[in-house]
Amino acid sequence: MTRLNSPEKLECARKDIVSRIDPTKPCISVCAGAGCLASGAAEVIAAFKTELDFHGLTTEVNTKGTGCPGFCERGPIVMIYPEGICYLKVKPEDVPEIVSHTIKEKKVVDRLLYEDPATGTRALRESDIPFYKNQQRNILSENIRLDSKSMDDYLAIGGYSALSKVLFQMTPEEVMGEIKKSNLRGRGGGGFPAWRKWEESRNAPDPIKYVIVNADEGDPGAFMDRALIEGNPHSILEGLIIGAYAVGAHEGFIYVRQEYPLAVENINLAIRQASERGFVGKDILGSGFDFTVKVHMGAGAFVCGESSALMTALEGRAGEPRPKYIHTAVKGVWDHPSVLNNVETWANVPQIINKGADWFTSFGTAGSTGTKIFSLVGKITNTGLVEVPMGVTLRDIITKVGGGIPGGKKFKAVQTGGPSGGCIPEAQLDLPVDFDELTKAGSMMGSGGMIVMDEDTCMVDIARYFIDFLKDESCGKCTPCREGIRQMLAVLTRITAGKGKEGDIELLEELAESMGAALCALGKSAPNPVLSTIRYFRDEYEAHIRDKKCPALSCKEMIAFHIDPAKCKACGSCFRQCPAEAIHGGKKLIHIIDQEKCTKCGTCLDVCPSRFGAVRKISGEPVPAPVPEDKRAIA
Amino acid sequence: MDISKIDQIIDKHDGEASSLIQILLDIQSEHNWLPKEALKRVSEKLQVPMSRIQHIATFYKAFSLVPKGRHQVHVCMGTACHVRGAQRVLDTVQEVTGVKSGETDSDLKFSVETVNCLGCCALGPVMEVDGKHHGNIAPSQIASVLNNCE
Ligand SMILES: Cc1cc2nc3c(=O)[nH]c(=O)nc-3n(C[C@H](O)[C@H](O)[C@H](O)COP(=O)(O)O)c2cc1C
Ligand code: SF4
Ligand code: SF4
Ligand code: FES
Ligand code: FES
Numbered sequence: 086m087t088r089l090n091s092p093e094k095l096e097c098a099r100k101d102i103v104s105r106i107d108p109t110k111p112c113i114s115v116c117a118g119a120g121c122l123a124s125g126a127a128e129v130i131a132a133f134k135t136e137l138d139f140h141g142l143t144t145e146v147n148t149k150g151t152g153c154p155g156f157c158e159r160g161p162i163v164m165i166y167p168e169g170i171c172y173l174k175v176k177p178e179d180v181p182e183i184v185s186h187t188i189k190e191k192k193v194v195d196r197l198l199y200e201d202p203a204t205g206t207r208a209l210r211e212s213d214i215p216f217y218k219n220q221q222r223n224i225l226s227e228n229i230r231l232d233s234k235s236m237d238d239y240l241a242i243g244g245y246s247a248l249s250k251v252l253f254q255m256t257p258e259e260v261m262g263e264i265k266k267s268n269l270r271g272r273g274g275g276g277f278p279a280w281r282k283w284e285e286s287r288n289a290p291d292p293i294k295y296v297i298v299n300a301d302e303g304d305p306g307a308f309m310d311r312a313l314i315e316g317n318p319h320s321i322l323e324g325l326i327i328g329a330y331a332v333g334a335h336e337g338f339i340y341v342r343q344e345y346p347l348a349v350e351n352i353n354l355a356i357r358q359a360s361e362r363g364f365v366g367k368d369i370l371g372s373g374f375d376f377t378v379k380v381h382m383g384a385g386a387f388v389c390g391e392s393s394a395l396m397t398a399l400e401g402r403a404g405e406p407r408p409k410y411i412h413t414a415v416k417g418v419w420d421h422p423s424v425l426n427n428v429e430t431w432a433n434v435p436q437i438i439n440k441g442a443d444w445f446t447s448f449g450t451a452g453s454t455g456t457k458i459f460s461l462v463g464k465i466t467n468t469g470l471v472e473v474p475m476g477v478t479l480r481d482i483i484t485k486v487g488g489g490i491p492g493g494k495k496f497k498a499v500q501t502g503g504p505s506g507g508c509i510p511e512a513q514l515d516l517p518v519d520f521d522e523l524t525k526a527g528s529m530m531g532s533g534g535m536i537v538m539d540e541d542t543c544m545v546d547i548a549r550y551f552i553d554f555l556k557d558e559s560c561g562k563c564t565p566c567r568e569g570i571r572q573m574l575a576v577l578t579r580i581t582a583g584k585g586k587e588g589d590i591e592l593l594e595e596l597a598e599s600m601g602a603a604l605c606a607l608g609k610s611a612p613n614p615v616l617s618t619i620r621y622f623r624d625e626y627e628a629h630i631r632d633k634k635c636p637a638l639s640c641k642e643m644i645a646f647h648i649d650p651a652k653c654k655a656c657g658s659c660f661r662q663c664p665a666e667a668i669h670g671g672k673k674l675i676h677i678i679d680q681e682k683c684t685k686c687g688t689c690l691d692v693c694p695s696r697f698g699a700v701r702k703i704s705g706e707p708v709p710a711p712v713p714e715d716k717r718a719i720a
Numbered sequence: 721m722d723i724s725k726i727d728q729i730i731d732k733h734d735g736e737a738s739s740l741i742q743i744l745l746d747i748q749s750e751h752n753w754l755p756k757e758a759l760k761r762v763s764e765k766l767q768v769p770m771s772r773i774q775h776i777a778t779f780y781k782a783f784s785l786v787p788k789g790r791h792q793v794h795v796c797m798g799t800a801c802h803v804r805g806a807q808r809v810l811d812t813v814q815e816v817t818g819v820k821s822g823e824t825d826s827d828l829k830f831s832v833e834t835v836n837c838l839g840c841c842a843l844g845p846v847m848e849v850d851g852k853h854h855g856n857i858a859p860s861q862i863a864s865v866l867n868n869c870e
Contacts, residue, residue, distance in 0.1 A: 120840040123853030157842035305798030305837035343745055343782055345839055384741050384780035387836070401740040402772070403779040460841055462800035468842040500799065536799045550802055554836065560779075641807075662860070664815065687808060688859065 088363030090371035092249045098362075099246075102237045111146045111188055112166040114229060115175075118153030118312055119347060120469075121160035125176065126150075129161045132180035137188075146188060149238075152228030152316015155470035156216055159199070164211070164229060171211045172197035202466075202488070216467045219485040221448060223456050224432050225472045228316035233351055236358040239319040245364055247435035248323050251330055252372040255438075260331040261287065264434070266442035268454045273299050273390075273427025273532050274505070274606075276453070276520035282424050285414040286332045289422040294334040296325055297399070297418070297425040300341040300348065301383050301390035304503030305554065307534035309458040309470050310428035314341065314348045317432070318355035322378070324431035326364065327438060329376050332424055337378040338399055343385065353380055387504075387558035391605050392417075392425045394560070405560045406605035427532065429458055449475035453519035457533060463500075464539040466491045473518070480514040483537060494539040497637075498621070502531030504551045504558075505610035507617025508544060527617040529610075543639035544622040545629055549577035551614035559607060566608025569600040573615060583643040585630035590619060634705020641685050644704045648689070650675045650712045652699035655719050659689035659700060674717045680708055725750065726758045730765050737766045741776060744783060752788040789824045789831035791869045793817065794848040798837030801844035805859075809845045810834060812859040816866050829869070 089095045115121070115130050130150055137143050156162060159173040165187055172183065175197060186192045198207040199214045208214045211229075231238040239245070251260050265280040286294055298321060302310040314321055325337050341349050356378055359365040367375045381399055388394050389404035396418045398404035417423025433455060437445045446454045453475040459482065462468050466488035473482060479499060483489065490496050498508040501518075507528035509516065516522050520530050538547065552574045561567045573596050576589050597612030619626060628634045635643040648659070648668075653675045660670030667682035668689065676699075678689070693700040729746045733739035740762070747758050754777055763770045777783045795810045814820055817830040824831040838846050843855025847862070854865060 119838075119853075120842050120855075123840045123843055123846070123855050157840065302839070303836070305802075306800035306841050308837070308839040308841055311839040344835065344837075382742060382745055384745055384776075385782040386780050398741065399738075401736075401738040401742075403775050460800075462841040462844065463803045468800075470842075503799070534799065536803060538803055542803050547803075550799070554797075664812075684811075686811065686859065691858075691860075 086361040088361070088366075090363060090368070092253050092370060095245065095249055095370060099240050099243075102241050106241060109167055112149060113146060113183075113188070114149040114151045114164040114166065116153055116160055116162040116229070117150030117233065118157065118160075118228075118315060119308070119345075120153060120157030121162060122347070124160045124174075126161040128177045129163065129175055129180065132177040133184070136180050136184045140184060140189070142184070142188065149232040150234070151231055152233045153225075153312040153470065154211070154229040155220075155222075155225055155312070155472070156214075156467070157470070158468040163197075169210045171199065171209070171214070173199055216469070216471075216486055216488065219481070220472050221456050221474045222472045223436060223448070224313070224320075224429070225458060225470060227320065228312065231317055233316050233318070234354055236319060236355065236362065239317070243439070244319055245323055247438035248326055248364060249370055251327050251438055252370055252374055257287070257331045257333065260327065260438070263437060263442050264331070267437045267445040268452075269430065269433055269437060269445070270453060270520060271427055272429035272433075272457065274529075276530055279426060279430055282412075282414045282426070283328065283332050285412060286334070286422040286424045289415045291421050292333075293336075293421045294332055295418050295421060295423040296329045296332060296334045296337045297395070297423055298325055298337070298339040298428055298431055299390060299392075299395060299425055300339060300345075300352075300428045301395065302342060302345070302428075302532065303387040303390040303558075304532045304534045306462055306536050307460045307503065307532050309460055309533050311345050311348055312470055313428050313432050313458075315345070315351050318348075318352045319359065320435055321352070321428055321431050322355055322359055322365070324434035325378065326369070326376050327434050328424060328426070328431065330374055332422075334424070335375050335377070337376065338418070339378060339380045340383055340389075340395055340399065341380060342383040349380060349382060356380070386560075387554075388560045388605070388607055391607060394605070395425065396423060405562050406607070408604060429533070450517065450519050452521055457518065457530070459518075459533045459535040461487050461535050461537070463536040464490055464494065464542070465537040475519045476517045478515050478517055479509065482518070482535070483514070487537065490537070490539050494541065496537070497540055497542055498538045498544065500528075500536040500538065500547065500614075501534065502529035502613070503534050504555055505529060505606065505613055506531045506534075507613045508538070508547065508621060509617075510621040513621075527613065527620055529613070541637055541639060543581070543635055543637040544618040544625045545577065545635075546581050546637075546639055548615045548618045549574070549581050552577055552611065555607065555611050559611075563604040563608060565600050566603040566605075566611065569596050569603070569608065570611055572596055573612070577615070580626065580629045581635075581640045581642070583629070583633045583640070585626075587630065589630055590623070590626050593619065628705070632705045636704075638702040638704050640704075644685065644702050645680060645708045646678055646683060646685060646687070646689060647701055647703055647708055648676050648678055649699050649701060652697055653719075654697050654699070656694060656697065658692045658694065662688050662692050664688060671717070673719045675712050675719060677711045677717070721751070721755050721757055723757070723761060726761045727765070730762065735765060737768050740766060740768060740773070741780070744773070744777065748783055752792075753784040753786060786824070787828060789819075789828045791830050791850055792848075793830055793832045793866070794835045794838070795821070795832070796836075796838050796844065796846040796848070797834045798841060798844070800837070800841035801846055804844040806845045808859050809847055809857060809862065812862045813847065813866070816863050830866075
């Protein structure tokens with residue numbers, strides 16, 4: 086592969102690629118993102134290959150493995166072009182029908198289309214599906230257009246034109262100016278304006294500087310960075326090189342967690358391809374600008390997502406944070422100025438350069454410009470990745486995009502900001518999602534995890550969950566964090582075990598205050614999930630402590646399972662499936678749970694036929710005495 | 721253990737001390753754990769003290785200083801999976817395998833571990849067995865998946 090050594094050559098190469106694409110040629114794109122692969126996308130792709138081969142269509146039909154378009158829950162997702170038909174939940178068994186019907190006869194396989202749960206109408210294209218219709222997918226929409234392993238695909242949709250533009254038509258100061266005008270704020274956590282860090286590094290006298298992609302994605306429940314780096318790795322790389330040019334850096338790092346092997350593979354491939362074509366390496370596109378980049382795999386430590394810890398890890402050491410009085414933008418990796426931005430932040434850069442800051446600021450609010458990708462998960466009908474303009478309300482995301490809560494359950498709270506964030510209740514759902522508003526509500530934007538909880542989720546347990554998570558993740562270097570977390574966990578565990586004491590809530594609040602003295606943001610923000618749940622769900626804490634009752638019927642040590650004698654029809658389902666052999670059964674006998682043996686696994690509740698609904702969970706009240714033996718017979 | 725394999729891994733990273741974590745990750749993925757002889761070799765060749773290697777091997781969760789089972793079972797305990805019943809999945813896995821989270825059984829068949837998000841949260845709760853994801857897994861399906869492991 087020859088290196089492209091001028092912008093003209095790049096445009097020639099692009100023209101050549103585009104001219105070879107026949108827009109009328111059928112193409113089958115299968116999402117090969119992590120979610121769909123987990124649902125069997127690889128088998129679907131293999132089935133298409135076999136089937137096309139069988140029909141002698143291999144050269145007439147293209148097949149592609151693309152990045153994640155967001156609707157992972159309905160995967161594997163298959164798109165058929167040029168019609169743009171969108172099939173959901175495709176299984177290998179469906180493939181022969183798709184090939185014979187849709188590819189050969191141009192007919193639609195109705196049952197694989199999206200069906201509106203309310204009206205039963207089917208949607209042919211992505212754009213007709215409410216989940217997609219209510220989004221603004223500036224970044225994510227590129228994923229489905231690309232074979233995630235093909236640089237030609239990226240070039241065909243205009244890839245590296247922003248890089249070419251900055252190298253040949255803009256000074257670094259002009260690039261900086263455009264990013265400043267766009268008011269792009271960091272997508273990885275704090276929402277710090279990108280240009281400020283860039284400028285600080287640029288102005289630092291040290292000639293050796295670094296630019297870094299943070300793809301550690303530690304927030305459990307967030308996966309947009311994974312989708313971007315897997316699906317469209319060149320866009321991240323292009324953003325990074327543009328940043329390097331603006332800052333004056335010639336070396337970069339991409340820090341990816343090892344739990345994302347496909348992301349590691351695709352970004353490494355992209356770097357190799359880009360080096361062969363002259364987008365990375367010496368004298369990029371003949372501009373005289375040099376830039377090399379290395380991938381570093383994270384070895385599993387949440388704290389390494391924090392900027393100073395990440396940089397220590399890059400040096401090959403244990404990633405422990407250091408005090409913040411010196412900015413990493415001035416003294417970072419090996420004490421050289423280092424600009425660290427999140428994956429999604431970098432992904433926005435090429436678009437801002439190509440389309441302009443004014444285009445970018447036309448989305449979002451004055452303080453929070455552009456779009457943001459959220460991972461909308463938990464108790465929500467449409468789970469997946471959603472990209473919306475900043476400033477839309479949480480309610481719109483949850484109802485319009487997310488399709489509300491499944492199973493007729495009641496919404497309780499939405500958690501944003503990961504372990505540093507908080508839970509937002511129903512009463513605050515009209516809050517616009519923007520960096521500042523979420524912080525005011527006691528949560529934060531964070532990296533974009535949005536976990537929806539319904540009436541079955543216990544808010545004290547959620548607080549305990551996050552503190553338990555952080556107990557394993559605190560690096561232990563400073564006492565307020567280490568000890569604060571340990572003590573908070575002890576109190577929360579006590580409360581959720583039904584052993585809470587009067588004054589525990591106040592104790593948690595006191596502990597929270599003491600953690601303000603922690604060294605890094607992990608420790609400082611650790612109390613947020615606790616404080617926000619106390620703030621909005623104090624009654625749940627009180628019910629646990631005073632009434633020994635878990636209102637959500639979730640805390641294992643405070644609940645019991647009971648079979649309602651009036652409802653049991655002796656079908657025996659629970660008896661057969663109880664793993665603890667805790668159920669007394671028998672033909673035409675009311676079934677009874679032996680509370681001593683019951684491990685509270687919940688199986689009986691799951692398997693009791695809904696027309697009987699005899700098994701129930703109880704909390705805060707005594708378990709009714711078992712039916713006496715002589716009264717067990719069912720007439 | 722094949723020392724030349726370890727040398728190859730070290731050479732692939734140009735023997736640089738800054739690549740220490742990357743080298744250890746490669747060894748871990750090759751052997752499923754970090755054997756003592758391998759670490760000694762790394763220490764010699766990179767001229768990094770053993771104490772620093774030990775510190776790193778305990779600091780990061782990807783590393784194991786004891787041998788792992790033939791089958792690695794990972795249960796996701798990330799937030800998205802937690803609210804969809806990950807604890808019940810973990811309870812069932814522990815019951816079926818008889819192995820507690822973080823442990824390996826004595827015939828080195830199963831290692832059970834909890835992880836914080838596998839990045840397919842839309843399919844929660846998620847269990848991963850030898851790299852293969854099982855999404856939306858119900859406790860009642862777990863035994864049949866694990867019984868397929870030899
Ligand atoms: C404990 C901790 C973990 C973090 N984890 C991540 C992470 O996984 N990914 C990320 O992009 N930022 C993470 N951050 C935020 C980073 O420190 C940093 O602010 C961010 O990467 C900067 O990029 P941005 O300005 O583009 O958001 C974390 C911060 C803390 C304190
Ligand atoms: S606040 Fe916690 S994670 Fe951060 S440096 Fe202190 S102990 Fe480590
Ligand atoms: S909760 Fe589980 S252990 Fe208890 S009775 Fe029901 S099935 Fe048996
Ligand atoms: S992984 Fe396929 S839609 Fe997300
Ligand atoms: S929380 Fe389980 S896969 Fe993300």
